[in-house]
Amino acid sequence: MPDPGPSPVRSSLPAAAAAFGTYGHGRGVEAVGCIRPEQLAVPAPAEPPAPAEPPGPAGLPHPALKRLLRGPSGLGTVGLHLARHEEPPPAAPEPAGPAAGRPIPGLYYHPVPEPDPVRVEEVSRRIKEWADEVDLYPPEWEDQFDGFSVGRYMVACHPDAPSTDHLMLATRLMVAENVVDDCYCEDHGGSPVGLGGRLLLAHTALDPLHTTAEYQPEWTESLRSDAPRRAYRSAMEHLLQGASPSQADRFRHDMARLHMGYLAEAAWAETEYVPQVWEYLAMRQFNNFRPCPTITDTVGGYELPADLHAQPAMQRVIALAGNATTIVNDLYSYTKELASPGRHLNLPVVIAEREGVSVKEAYLKAVEVHNDLMHAFEAAAADLAATCPAPNVARFLRGVAAWVDGNHYWHMTNTYRYSLPDFW
Ligand SMILES: CC(C)=CCC/C(C)=C(\C)COP(=O)(O)OP(=O)(O)O
Numbered sequence: 001m002p003d004p005g006p007s008p009v010r011s012s013l014p015a016a017a018a019a020f021g022t023y024g025h026g027r028g029v030e031a032v033g034c035i036r037p038e039q040l041a042v043p044a045p046a047e048p049p050a051p052a053e054p055p056g057p058a059g060l061p062h063p064a065l066k067r068l069l070r071g072p073s074g075l076g077t078v079g080l081h082l083a084r085h086e087e088p089p090p091a092a093p094e095p096a097g098p099a100a101g102r103p104i105p106g107l108y109y110h111p112v113p114e115p116d117p118v119r120v121e122e123v124s125r126r127i128k129e130w131a132d133e134v135d136l137y138p139p140e141w142e143d144q145f146d147g148f149s150v151g152r153y154m155v156a157c158h159p160d161a162p163s164t165d166h167l168m169l170a171t172r173l174m175v176a177e178n179v180v181d182d183c184y185c186e187d188h189g190g191s192p193v194g195l196g197g198r199l200l201l202a203h204t205a206l207d208p209l210h211t212t213a214e215y216q217p218e219w220t221e222s223l224r225s226d227a228p229r230r231a232y233r234s235a236m237e238h239l240l241q242g243a244s245p246s247q248a249d250r251f252r253h254d255m256a257r258l259h260m261g262y263l264a265e266a267a268w269a270e271t272e273y274v275p276q277v278w279e280y281l282a283m284r285q286f287n288n289f290r291p292c293p294t295i296t297d298t299v300g301g302y303e304l305p306a307d308l309h310a311q312p313a314m315q316r317v318i319a320l321a322g323n324a325t326t327i328v329n330d331l332y333s334y335t336k337e338l339a340s341p342g343r344h345l346n347l348p349v350v351i352a353e354r355e356g357v358s359v360k361e362a363y364l365k366a367v368e369v370h371n372d373l374m375h376a377f378e379a380a381a382a383d384l385a386a387t388c389p390a391p392n393v394a395r396f397l398r399g400v401a402a403w404v405d406g407n408h409y410w411h412m413t414n415t416y417r418y419s420l421p422d423f424w
Pocket residue numbers: 174177178181258287288289290291292326329330333
């Protein structure tokens with residue numbers, strides 16, 4: 001049954017629906033159950049001998065993950081490769097110089113190719129049109145919107161998106177998620193006071209209210225009443241054109257997790273509680289980028305079936321990837337958050353406070369925590385790929401890994417937003 005989505009405010013999106021077909025998934029990748037590996041009908045893709053590769057920054061990726069990231073070869077595997085688009089390659093793209101920014105010394109990460117400038121340009125143009133359409137921000141915030149560079153972010157994170165329409169699904173959501181964070185929680189009018197009520201009502205733009213005829217119209221009207229809700233509603237409406245019901249519900253669940261994380265952070269801010277390091281890491285597992293990598297299949301135009309997504313081993317991979325990407329944010333946004341009013345919790349701040357070490361030692365320890373999370377993510381992904389050699393699992397794992405790498409690239413190169421501390 002089609003997902004009812006946030007109707008009845010759903011507008012007609014004929015062009016988008018045509019672009020994605022029925023949910024836009026299922027092309028080229030068969031759903032393969034992996035509850036018991038011996039039940040698999042699809043063998044592991046044949047591996048050609050690989051040339052030796054130079055070591056990555058601050059260590060080597062797990063060898064099995066390297067094989068996984070290279071992707072399969074052979075008949076029927078075209079759809080499993082990253083960076084193969086349905087659209088023809090651009091005729092003569094402007095030569096893009098390397099983006100500014102330097103990596104955090106000692107950080108374990110994988111460099112990515114410069115995102116396709118033609119795609120970046122197109123996504124950047126279209127997201128500004130959308131921002132106007134949903135009346136997202138006042139003119140004086142335009143510089144910050146542009147400085148966020150969401151087009152570059154999403155093109156870097158989704159190299160296997162088959163079209164700009166697919167990329168736009170992720171881009172609208174990324175913007176909407178940041179608008180909610182900025183306007184409800186943080187420095188664009190946000191506050192911990194009353195956050196629970198605001199978040200719950202905004203969540204109904206993703207997970208609609210079903211109530212009586214008397215009260216439904218007021219709820220419908222409420223979805224137009226502020227920029228966070230307009231953004232969530234419209235971004236979700238578009239997502240539903242490309243996602244299956246189970247992919248949409250996966251996303252709603254991840255957003256509920258995110259909102260729970262925002263609430264824990266806010267509760268601690270209200271009582272000025274500095275959590276223990278493990279408590280902070282638990283909060284940050286929810287106040288986390290997770291909703292972004294987990295739509296990689298929708299953005300890629302295929303579906304990881306719900307049973308495979310729900311496997312504990314897959315859940316561990318997703319959680320570790322989300323945690324690594326989010327600690328990357330803590331590290332790159334450290335100086336920005338130090339400069340913001342009040343005490344902004346991030347991993348270095350919490351380590352310094354709770355473990356009684358200098359801010360520099362705390363920061364360097366946070367880098368190690370990040371690196372350990374990255375290694376754990378790669379080991380878990382490699383194990384899962386080996387025990388569950390289904391093509392859609394391999395492609396999803398590659399999509400999550402690509403998101404991790406693209407997220408690092410964006411943080412490192414976003415010198416408008418972030419700068420490194422002077423610790424080296
Ligand atoms: C895009 C998305 C799902 C974001 C959710 C949570 C979030 C805003 C982050 C993980 C980023 O962290 P933070 O709020 O610290 O962002 P900045 O450091 O202000 O860039």
